[in-house]
Amino acid sequence: xxxxxxxxxxxxxxxxxVDELAKxxxxxxxxxxxxxxxxxxxxxxxxxxxxxxxxxxxxLELQPASWWRDRGVTLKYGCAASGIDVGRRELxxxxxxxxxxxxxxxxxxxxxxxxxxxxxxxxxxxTFRDGRDVDLLxxxxxxxxxxxxxxxxxxxxxxxxxxxKAGAPVTLIHLMDRLMERQLDKPAAELLKRLVERKGIEVLxxxxxxxxxxxxxxxxxxxxxxxxxxxxxxxxxxxxRPNIALAGQAGISVNRGIVVDDxxxxxxxxxxxxxxxxxxxxxxxxxxxPAYEQARVLAQHLAGGAASYNGSVxxxxxxxxxxxxxxxxxxxxxxxxxxxxLNDTKHGTxxxxxxxxxxxxGAVLVGDSQDxxxxxxxxxxxxxxxKIRGDMMFGRALAIGSKAA
Ligand SMILES: Cc1cc2nc3c(=O)[nH]c(=O)nc-3n(C[C@H](O)[C@H](O)[C@H](O)COP(=O)(O)OP(=O)(O)OC[C@H]3O[C@@H](n4cnc5c(N)ncnc54)[C@H](O)[C@@H]3O)c2cc1C
Numbered sequence: 001x002x003x004x005x006x007x008x009x010x011x012x013x014x015x016x017x018v019d020e021l022a023k024x025x026x027x028x029x030x031x032x033x034x035x036x037x038x039x040x041x042x043x044x045x046x047x048x049x050x051x052x053x054x055x056x057x058x059x060l061e062l063q064p065a066s067w068w069r070d071r072g073v074t075l076k077y078g079c080a081a082s083g084i085d086v087g088r089r090e091l092x093x094x095x096x097x098x099x100x101x102x103x104x105x106x107x108x109x110x111x112x113x114x115x116x117x118x119x120x121x122x123x124x125x126x127t128f129r130d131g132r133d134v135d136l137l138x139x140x141x142x143x144x145x146x147x148x149x150x151x152x153x154x155x156x157x158x159x160x161x162x163x164x165k166a167g168a169p170v171t172l173i174h175l176m177d178r179l180m181e182r183q184l185d186k187p188a189a190e191l192l193k194r195l196v197e198r199k200g201i202e203v204l205x206x207x208x209x210x211x212x213x214x215x216x217x218x219x220x221x222x223x224x225x226x227x228x229x230x231x232x233x234x235x236x237x238x239x240x241r242p243n244i245a246l247a248g249q250a251g252i253s254v255n256r257g258i259v260v261d262d263x264x265x266x267x268x269x270x271x272x273x274x275x276x277x278x279x280x281x282x283x284x285x286x287x288x289x290p291a292y293e294q295a296r297v298l299a300q301h302l303a304g305g306a307a308s309y310n311g312s313v314x315x316x317x318x319x320x321x322x323x324x325x326x327x328x329x330x331x332x333x334x335x336x337x338x339x340x341x342l343n344d345t346k347h348g349t350x351x352x353x354x355x356x357x358x359x360x361x362g363a364v365l366v367g368d369s370q371d372x373x374x375x376x377x378x379x380x381x382x383x384x385x386x387k388i389r390g391d392m393m394f395g396r397a398l399a400i401g402s403k404a405a
Contacts, residue, residue, distance in 0.1 A: 002030040005302070006091055006099055008081045008246065009107035010035020012044055013275025013291035015062045017105065020299030022071045028303065029103070031073045034093060037130060038078035040065060045288055045319070047134050048155075051141070051162030052320040057131065084250035086268050103302065106247055106258055106266075106273040110240035110286065115150060119212030125234045128159045137235065141166030145232035148172075148221050150209055152179040154316060156237035160201045161321040163235075171202040171229055173221075175238075178205065183316045183327035187343055188350045188364045195323045195348060195366075242277045242284050257284040262308045264298040274298055280309060287314055313380050317372060324369035329379040330354050330362035337361060340393050353393060358384050360392075371395045 005021075007014045010033050018031060035041070042060035049055035068075050076093070083092035090098040112127035114120050124145075126136055140147060141163045149156045149163075152174030164170045178189035179196070193203050208224045212234055220230045242257035253259045253267040257279030264272045264280075275291040276284065285291065290312035300307035315328035333339045337356035342349065347367070353375070354362035359382040363375040374396040378385065385392060388399040 002027060003102040004100060005029035005031050005103045005105070006101040007031065007033045007105045007107055008091065009033075009109055009275070009277070010037060010041045010075070010077050011107060011109045011275065012041065012062070012288050013109070013295055014105070014107040015041040016292050016295040017107065017274065017299060018068075018071065018073055019063075020295050021302060024299050024305070025303035031071070032099060033068075033073060033075050033077075034079060034081050034091070034099075035075070035077040036080040039131065040068070040075070040077065042131065044130070047128070047131070048158035048162065048320045050134050051128075051137055051159065052165055053162070054320060057134070060131075081246060084246060084252075084271070086250050086252070086271065089270075102270065104271045105298070106271070106277055107275045108243040108246060108277040110242050110276040112236065113239040113241055114236050115209055115238060117209055117211050119214065119218065120236075122212055122214050122218040123216055124214070124218040124232060125212060125236070127236050128155055129240075137163065138166075140233045141168050143232075144168050146171075146230055147233045147235060148229055148231040149235045149237055150221075151237035151239070152176065152203070152205070153182065153237065153239075154180060154318060156235075157196065157318060158320050159235055159237050160196070161199065164199055164201050170200075171204065171231075172196070173204045173207050173209070173223070173229075175208050176205065179203070180316075180318075180325070180327070183331060184325070184364055184366075185332055185352065187341075188325075188327075188352065188366045191343075191345060191348065191350050191366050192323065192325060194345075196321070199322065240276070240286055242279065244277060247273065247277075255279050255282075262310065263301045264294055264309060265301075272298055272302075281311055283311065285312060285314065287316070290314065313376075315372070315376050315379075317369060324365065324367055326363070326365040326369040326372040326375075328363050328372075328376050329360075330356070331364045333362065342393055351393060355385065355389070358386055360385055 041062045080094045082094040092098045112129040144167045147170045149172045160170045160172045210224045244254040247258040248254045258273040260278045274294040297307045297309040318325035333354045340353045342351040349367035352364040360378040391399040
């Protein structure tokens with residue numbers, strides 16, 4: 001008889017895990033997926049494209065209903081798991097009967113942060129995380145409301161672009177001295193700022209929010225330096241927090257995320273976690289590729305194989321802004337590493353390659369990112385670059401065309 005395997009969360013990590021399990025452990029498990037969002041698993045990454053009017057919402061589904069049915073998966077969506085009885089191996093579902101499991105996987109993702117300032121709960125204050133948020137933001141754009149976006153990372157920039165494209169006046173405010181500071185060095189971030197401003201988006205750096213004001217709906221935002229910005233809508237894009245509540249309440253070890261080992265197992269037997277809710281070797285990833293790598297390892301482990309997750313090399317690219325931005329690996333350049341830099345501000349191009357011990361260890365590209373995947377591959381494989389070093393700044397075609405790596 002198939003063992004009951006229950007997955008909590010119907011997001012990108014869960015969908016990939018089911019796909020991997022269907023390939024490697026078909027028939028071994030009776031899989032049930034419990035998801036709080038009221039729809040089939042969808043590509044969350046593409047929400048930015050939906051907001052920018054480049055993708056329709058119904059095109060986001062990762063798999064059609066028949067795909068899940070064909071794999072014998074019991075799907076319950078629109079209902080949240082509310083508790084885990086670790087000893088009895090039972091998962092409680094809000095308003096429903098508990099289900100028993102032999103293995104449980106937590107894939108609960110993250111929750112978007114709302115700043116802890118007065119007025120944060122006024123009407124007109126939004127986040128940018130799920131399909132419902134995007135429906136609300138599309139309405140804000142259509143009504144051309146004055147928008148302030150709090151947060152100058154990838155999410156904030158993509159929200160700013162989508163709303164500005166819809167014709168809304170957008171101000172983007174950021175606490176740090178540069179945009180995307182976790183992915184870009186100073187020159188790259190300065191160039192990005194100029195390119196973003198050219199799209200009609202006002203950017204304010206080094207500013208913090210002291211409060212939002214308005215009667216019932218937000219009317220503006222006050223900065224700590226005393227300045228005030230009028231706004232009909234405010235969007236918090238200032239970070240995420242791994243969704244650890246369920247695990248924490250059940251007594252499973254949590255830190256920032258749900259603590260897992262190299263097999264993605266928590267400190268409770270037969271209970272696993274992956275994706276944005278998991279913390280592996282002290283790292284909570286906020287990107288989809290690590291979740292997919294974790295899904296592959298966990299599926300192999302659940303299929304009875306030996307597999308180990310050793311962490312991920314992460315890369316980021318800005319998707320919808322009309323500005324090509326890519327960053328991977330050691331983008332700042334750790335002590336002892338060398339850098340090759342091309343900085344053509346007038347042309348809107350910045351490239352930085354970081355080299356350490358004869359391999360590429362980091363890259364930042366603004367403007368021209370067509371060789372991003374090649375650089376990423378070099379970083380991931382740590383391939384020796386001595387033979388292509390002279391040409392690699394100018395892209396794959398030139399470097400590989402002249403000498404094999
Ligand atoms: C607008 C946007 C753009 C992005 N762009 C990129 C990008 O370009 N590149 C990139 O790598 N990443 C990007 N990301 C991040 C990426 O989407 C996430 O890393 C990825 O979705 C994580 O997958 P996950 O399954 O761990 O979490 P999620 O996809 O968030 O899925 C978790 C699911 O669990 C559900 N859940 C939570 N608690 C419960 C419960 N108690 N019971 C039942 N269900 C529950 C949630 O409702 C949610 O549906 C972007 C995110 C957003 C919002």
